[in-house]
Amino acid sequence: MEPPAESSLPATFHEWLDRLARPIEFATKDDCAHAGAVKNLSSFVSTQVQSALAQEWIPPAIESRLRSLRELFIDFQQALPIGEQQRRLQAACVILGRLRDTTPESVPPDEEQIGDAASATGSTRGDVWNLPVQFVKGVGPKRMALLQRLGVATIEDALWTIPWRYEDRSVMTPIGNLVPGMVTAICGTIAKCDAKRTRNRRLSVLEVGVEDETGKMQVVFFNQAYLEDVLAVGKVVMMSGRVIAGKQGWMVPRMDVAQYEVVGEAAESALHVGRIVPIYHETKGWTSRQSRVLVKGLLDEYARELRDNLPVTLRARQRLVPIQEAIQDAHFPKAEADARLLEQGKTPAHRRLAFEELFLLQMALATRQRSVQEQPKGLKFNPRAPIVDKLSRLLPFRLTAAQDQVIREIYRDMISSKPMNRLVQGDVGSGKTVVGLHAIVMACGSGYQAALMAPTEILAEQHYRNLKSTLETLGLSVALLRGSDKAAVKKTQAAQLASGEVQVAIGTHALIQKGVTFKNLGLAVVDEQHKFGVMQRKNLIDKGYKPDVLVLTATPIPRTLAMTVYGDLDVSVINMLPPGRRPVRTFLFGDAQRRRAYQILKDELRNKRQAYVVYPLVEESEKTDLQAAIQGAEQLQSGEFADFKVGLLHGRMKSAEKEAVMADFKAGKIHLLVATTVIEVGVDVPNSTIMMIEHAERFGLAQLHQLRGRVGRGAEQSYCLLMAAGLGRNRPTLGRHPLGGEEPQSNARERLDALVQSNDGFVIAEEDLRIRGPGEFFGFRQWGMPEFRVANIVRDGDLLQQARVEAFSLLKQDPQLSAPGHQGLKEAMLRKWEQKLELGSIS
Ligand code: ADP
Ligand code: MG
Numbered sequence: 149m150e151p152p153a154e155s156s157l158p159a160t161f162h163e164w165l166d167r168l169a170r171p172i173e174f175a176t177k178d179d180c181a182h183a184g185a186v187k188n189l190s191s192f193v194s195t196q197v198q199s200a201l202a203q204e205w206i207p208p209a210i211e212s213r214l215r216s217l218r219e220l221f222i223d224f225q226q227a228l229p230i231g232e233q234q235r236r237l238q239a240a241c242v243i244l245g246r247l248r249d250t251t252p253e254s255v256p257p258d259e260e261q262i263g264d265a266a267s268a269t270g271s272t273r274g275d276v277w278n279l280p281v282q283f284v285k286g287v288g289p290k291r292m293a294l295l296q297r298l299g300v301a302t303i304e305d306a307l308w309t310i311p312w313r314y315e316d317r318s319v320m321t322p323i324g325n326l327v328p329g330m331v332t333a334i335c336g337t338i339a340k341c342d343a344k345r346t347r348n349r350r351l352s353v354l355e356v357g358v359e360d361e362t363g364k365m366q367v368v369f370f371n372q373a374y375l376e377d378v379l380a381v382g383k384v385v386m387m388s389g390r391v392i393a394g395k396q397g398w399m400v401p402r403m404d405v406a407q408y409e410v411v412g413e414a415a416e417s418a419l420h421v422g423r424i425v426p427i428y429h430e431t432k433g434w435t436s437r438q439s440r441v442l443v444k445g446l447l448d449e450y451a452r453e454l455r456d457n458l459p460v461t462l463r464a465r466q467r468l469v470p471i472q473e474a475i476q477d478a479h480f481p482k483a484e485a486d487a488r489l490l491e492q493g494k495t496p497a498h499r500r501l502a503f504e505e506l507f508l509l510q511m512a513l514a515t516r517q518r519s520v521q522e523q524p525k526g527l528k529f530n531p532r533a534p535i536v537d538k539l540s541r542l543l544p545f546r547l548t549a550a551q552d553q554v555i556r557e558i559y560r561d562m563i564s565s566k567p568m569n570r571l572v573q574g575d576v577g578s579g580k581t582v583v584g585l586h587a588i589v590m591a592c593g594s595g596y597q598a599a600l601m602a603p604t605e606i607l608a609e610q611h612y613r614n615l616k617s618t619l620e621t622l623g624l625s626v627a628l629l630r631g632s633d634k635a636a637v638k639k640t641q642a643a644q645l646a647s648g649e650v651q652v653a654i655g656t657h658a659l660i661q662k663g664v665t666f667k668n669l670g671l672a673v674v675d676e677q678h679k680f681g682v683m684q685r686k687n688l689i690d691k692g693y694k695p696d697v698l699v700l701t702a703t704p705i706p707r708t709l710a711m712t713v714y715g716d717l718d719v720s721v722i723n724m725l726p727p728g729r730r731p732v733r734t735f736l737f738g739d740a741q742r743r744r745a746y747q748i749l750k751d752e753l754r755n756k757r758q759a760y761v762v763y764p765l766v767e768e769s770e771k772t773d774l775q776a777a778i779q780g781a782e783q784l785q786s787g788e789f790a791d792f793k794v795g796l797l798h799g800r801m802k803s804a805e806k807e808a809v810m811a812d813f814k815a816g817k818i819h820l821l822v823a824t825t826v827i828e829v830g831v832d833v834p835n836s837t838i839m840m841i842e843h844a845e846r847f848g849l850a851q852l853h854q855l856r857g858r859v860g861r862g863a864e865q866s867y868c869l870l871m872a873a874g875l876g877r878n879r880p881t882l883g884r885h886p887l888g889g890e891e892p893q894s895n896a897r898e899r900l901d902a903l904v905q906s907n908d909g910f911v912i913a914e915e916d917l918r919i920r921g922p923g924e925f926f927g928f929r930q931w932g933m934p935e936f937r938v939a940n941i942v943r944d945g946d947l948l949q950q951a952r953v954e955a956f957s958l959l960k961q962d963p964q965l966s967a968p969g970h971q972g973l974k975e976a977m978l979r980k981w982e983q984k985l986e987l988g989s990i991s
Contacts, residue, residue: 161205168196169244176237183233184226193221210247212285217243239279276453277304278979284446294434304979306446307454308937309439310478310501311426314490315407317386318423318483324362326391326401333388334403335411335421336360343376357400358385364400365391384411386421409437419444424481424490443479451476457972458504462954466503474500478938493943502939506948509712510955511973512981517569518963525694527670529562533593535622539586542618545726551579554720555586558698561718562590562671568696573705574722575909576857577729580700581832583722584673585615587698592624592651596670599695600654603676605630605803606810606826611675612654614832619652629655629664632803638663660691669693675700702857703850705913711948712941731907732860734868736844736900745869746788749838753792753819757864758836762855764846765799765824774798774824780842781822792819799826825851827858834862844870845896849916852903870900895919917942 158164172193175186197218200206206214220236220243228236280302282292300306321332340357354369356379367387369375379385389406411420419425419440428439456463456471463470469477477497481490489495493502540547547555554572561568574580588598600615602608612628619626627641627650638658644650648667653659672695699717710719737745749759761784763777777798785794795818797809806826812818814833821827821836839859844852852870860866902915941948959965965974 159205161207164196164200164203164205165244165247168193168200172237172240172244176234176241180230180234180237183230183237190221190224193224194218213243213247217247235278235280242276242279276450277302277455277976279303279450281306281442284442284449286445287442291434294431297431298429298434303446303450306442307475307479308501309428310498310938311428311436311439313427314481314487315388315425315427316487317388317421317425320386320421322362323358323360323365326363326365326403328391328393328401330391331389332391333386333407334358334360334365335384335386336365338379338381338383338385339364341376341379341381343373354379358387366394366400366402367405368402369405378410379408385409386411419480423483424485424487426479426481447476447479455972457976458507459958459969459973462958466950466954468500468503469496471500471504473497493938493940498938499947502936502944503947503951505936505939506712506944506951507955508973508977508980510948510952511959511977514956514959515977518959523567524565525567525696527562527567527596527694527696528594529590529596529670529696530594531559531563531590533590535593535624536586536590538622539589539618542621543582547582548579548722548724548726550574550722550724551583554583554722557718557720558583558587559590562587562696567694568698569717570697571699571701571710571717571719572722573701573703573710573719575725576702576854577861578702578722578725580675580702580722581611581614584675584698584700585618587671587673587696588615588619588652589622589624591671591696592619592622594670596668596695597645597648597651597653597666598671598673599659599666599669600652600673600675601659602654602656604799604826605632605656606797606806606831607675608654608656609803609807609810610831615652615654624651625649626652626654629653629658630803631656631658631661633658665691666693669695671696671698673698673700676702702854702909703913709913709917709941711952728863729860730863730865732856732866732868734856734870734904734907736870736872736904739871739873742871745840745871748867748869749820749840750789752838752867753789756835757838758813758816758818758833759820760827760836760839760858761820761822762827762839762841763822763824764843765826774800776842777822777824784820784822789820793817794820794822797821797823797826799824825855827855831858832861833858837862837864837866838869839867840869840871842871843873844900845872849899849902849912849919850909852900853909853912856903870903872896872900 158167171186171189175183175189197214201211201214217240220240224233224236281287281295281300282289284303287295295301295306298309300309317333317335319333320335321330323334323336326332326334336358337360338356339359340355342355344353344355345351346353352371352373354372354375356367356369356375358365358367385408387403387405387408390404392402392404394400394402409420420437426436426440426443428436430436430439451472454472454475458468458471462468468474474497477485477495478501481495481497485495489498554574558568558570558572561570572580572583574583584600588600591598600608600611602611608628608630612626616626625644627644629638629641633641641650641653642663642665645653646665646667653664653666658664672693674697735745749761752759761780763773763780765773765777778796781794781796795809795813797806797813801809809818809821810831813821813836816835837859839856841847841852841855847855856868859868898919899916902912902919906912906915939947958970962970965971965977
C-alpha cells in the first residue's frame with residue numbers, strides 16, 4: 149500500500165486527520181503486522197504535517213502535538229528494530245486519538261469507548277503506557293538521557309517510579325513562631341545570601357537570611373559555596389531542621405537545616421510545599437523536584453487514559469483500587485493519608501501497584517512453565533534399567549527418607565512426557581549429591597548421556613573423585629572437564645562426548661563452552677545453582693539440547709524468594725540430615741579472645757581432627773585479601789601451629805596445585821587448611837570438625853552458613869569459630885559490607901548472632917532477608933533476581949502468594965490471554981518480561 153500522494157489538502161481538519169491517520173493505523177493494525185507493507189511513511193507524515201501546519205484550520209493548541217507526531221516518523225524506516233517500529237506506531241496512534249479529541253465537535257470519549265473503538269477497528273489499543281517520555285511536553289533529548297539513567301523511558305516507567313519516601317510539608321511553621329529547640333519546616337523567601345571566607349581561607353561560609361510575613365531567620369552553610377547560586381535572593385524555599393538560638397546580638401533564630409528545597413514559582417509551589425510531598429531518587433542533573441513536576445504533568449495529561457491492566461473481577465476479589473487512583477495517590481498522597489502506612493509503603497495505592505508487579509511476574513513465570521511443559525520431550529527414560537537397581541546396592545549408607553522421597557519425585561518427572569525442570573533444595577550436608585547421582589544413573593541406564601555441572605573446579609574435581617568409582621562399577625565411563633585443561637585433553641574429551649564413548653561429563657562451565665557437543669544428552673544436573681544464574685541452563689538448550697534439568701542448591705532460599713526466582717520450577721526439599729549428625733556449635737570471638745580460639749582449634753587437631761581457617765576474599769580488594777590468607781597460613785605454620793601441617797588453598801592457584809592440596813587434606817596429610825572462600829560450596833571432608841572464619845563480619849549470612857557447612861559432616865561434634873574485629877559492645881564502628889559498601893556494625897552483630905543461634909539454613913535465610921532486605925540478600929543479583937519498582941518481597945510476601953495463585957488460575961482459564969479483557973494484561977506482561985524470561989509460546 150502506498151499512502152495517497154499529497155495533491156490538494158482536504159478542506160477541514162477532520163478530513164485531513166483521517167487521511168493522515170489511515171496509513172498509520174493500517175500499519176499498526178494486528179500488532180503492526182502491516183508495518184512493512186506501508187512504504188514511505190516517513191516522508192508522507194512529514195509533508196502532510198508540514199503543509200497542514202500552514203493551514204488556518206489547524207487549531208494552534210495542537211501544533212506541538214503535530215510536531216511530536218512528525219518527530220516519531222522522521223527516521224522511521226524498515227531498518228528500525230521491529231520493537232521500535234511498533235512502539236512508535238502505537239505512540240502515533242495515541243497522538244492521533246488525542247488529536248481527534250481536540251476538535252470542538254467531538255466529546256472526549258471515556259475509557260470504555262476508547263477500548264471499543266480500538267477493538268472495533270482491529271487496531272492497537274493505542275495504550276498510553278508505552279508512549280515514550282521524549283514526546284511529553286518539556287522533555288527534550290537532554291532530559292531524556294538523564295531520565296534514562298533513572299530507568300525511565302516511557303510514561304509507564306515514569307509513573308511506576310514512585311517516590312522512595314514522603315515528607316509531610318502540609319504544615320509549615322510561620323518563621324515568627326520559631327523557638328529554639330523546635331524541629332520543624334518553614335517556607336520563606338531568601339532575603340540575603342552572603343558568601344564569606346574565614347581568615348585562613350580554608351572554610352567558606354554562606355550566611356543566608358530567610359523571611360516570611362511573620363519574621364526572619366538565619367541559616368549558615370559551611371563549605372557549600374555552590375549554594376550561593378541555588379539560594380539566590382528572591383527565591384522561595386522550603387527548609388526543615390532544628391531551630392537553634394541565633395548568633396549573639398541577633399534577634400532572629402537560626403536553623404540547622406537538614407532538608408531544603410527551592411520551591412520556585414508560586415503556581416508550581418503547591419507541588420512542593422503545603423502537602424505531603426513525594427521524594428524521588430535523584431541523579432546528577434535531575435532532582436526530586438523535577439520528578440515531581442514531570443509526574444504531575446503526566447498525571448494531568450494522561451491519568452484519565454491510563455488503562456487498567458488487571459481484570460475487574462480480580463480487582464474486586466483482591467480489593468485493589470483502580471490504577472488511576474493508585475498512581476495518583478502513590479505520587480501525591482491525599483492530605484488524610486495515613487503517615488505510618490505511607491512510610492511503610494503499605495497504603496492501598498502501594499498495595500495495588502505492588503500486587504500488579506508481582507502478578508505480572510507470576511503470569512510470566514506461569515506462561516513460561518506452560519510453554520516448557522507443552523512440548524512433549526523427545527526423551528524416554530527407563531525406570532527399570534538394571535543399573536538403577538544396582539546403584540542402591542553400591543551405596544555405603546541408607547538413603548534418608550527425604551532423599552528417598554526426592555529421588556522418587558525425580559524419577560516421576562523423568563518418566564513423564566513433560567520435560568523435567570526441578571530444583572532440589574537441601575541444606576548443606578543433607579546429601580544432595582547422591583540424589584543427583586540417582587538421576588544420572590537413570591539417564592545413562594536409559595541410554596543417554598548425563599552432565600553434572602559444578603561452579604568451581606575444586607567442587608567438580610571432588611564430584612569426579614567421589615562418583616567415578618561408583619559410576620565405573622556400573623559400567624559407565626566418566627570424564628572431568630575443566631577450563632584449565634590442556635587443549636589436547638579437551639579435544640580428546642570432546643571427541644569422546646560427541647561419539648558417546650563417555651556417558652557422564654562432570655565439570656565446570658567448561659561443559660557448556662563452544663566445542664563441547666554431546667551425542668545424546670538426556671540430563672543436566674546443575675549443582676549449587678545459586679552460583680550460576682539462570683542463564684547457563686539456557687546455554688545448553690541453545691546448543692540444541694533439551695535435556696531434563698535437575699538443579700541442586702544448598703542456598704536456603706526463603707519461600708518468597710524461591711517463588712520469584714524459581715517460579716517456573718518444581719521444587720523438592722530435602723528437609724533432614726543423614727542420621728547421627730550433630731548441629732555445629734558456633735561461637736563468636738572478638739580479637740581479644742584470639743588465644744582462646746586457637747586453643748580450641750589446637751585441641752581438635754590433637755584429637756586427630758582437621759580444621760579450616762577461612763579468609764574473606766572480596767573481589768575488588770582481591771590482592772590484599774589474598775595476601776592476608778597467604779600470610780595467615782605462613783604465620784600459623786611458623787607460630788601457633790608449628791606442630792601441625794598447615795596447607796593453603798586459594799582460587800589463584802593452578803588446578804594441579806589445588807587438586808594436590810585437596811587430596812592431601814582429604815588424606816589427612818594436611819591438618820589445618822587455610823583457604824579463601826573457594827571452599828565455600830560443596831567441599832566434603834568429614835574428618836574436619838572445626839572451622840575458624842576470619843573477619844566474619846565481612847561475610848553475608850547465607851555465605852557464612854554455607855562455609856560452616858564444610859564442618860559437621862561426620863558423626864563428631866563440630867565447631868565454627870567466628871572471628872570478628874571490633875565487635876566490642878559499645879563501639880559503633882563501621883564494618884565492611886560483603887558487597888563492598890559500609891554498614892553499621894550493629895547490623896553485622898545481628899547477622900552473626902543469628903548464625904550463632906541457629907543451624908537451620910531456612911531460619912538463617914529468612915533472618916538475612918529481614919536484616920538486609922532483598923536487594924542485598926546474598927547472591928540475589930547473581931540469580932538474575934527480578935527487580936521491582938514498588939513491590940518488596942520482604943514486606944509483600946503475602947501479596948506475592950496471592951498474586952501467584954491468581955496468576956496461575958487466570959492462565960489456566962485463558963492460556964493464551966486471548967480474551968478481550970486480558971489484552972492490556974498480556975501487553976503489560978510481555979512488555980516487562982518477554983525478553984528477560986524468553987517467553988516463547990505466547991505473543
Ligand atoms: P550436600 O547436600 O551438601 O551436597 P553431600 O551430598 O556432599 O551434601 O553429602 C554430605 C555427606 O553426607 C557426604 O559425605 C555423603 O556421602 C554423606 N551422605 C549423604 N547421604 C547420606 C545418608 N543417607 N546417610 C549417611 N551419609 C550420607
Ligand atoms: Mg553438594
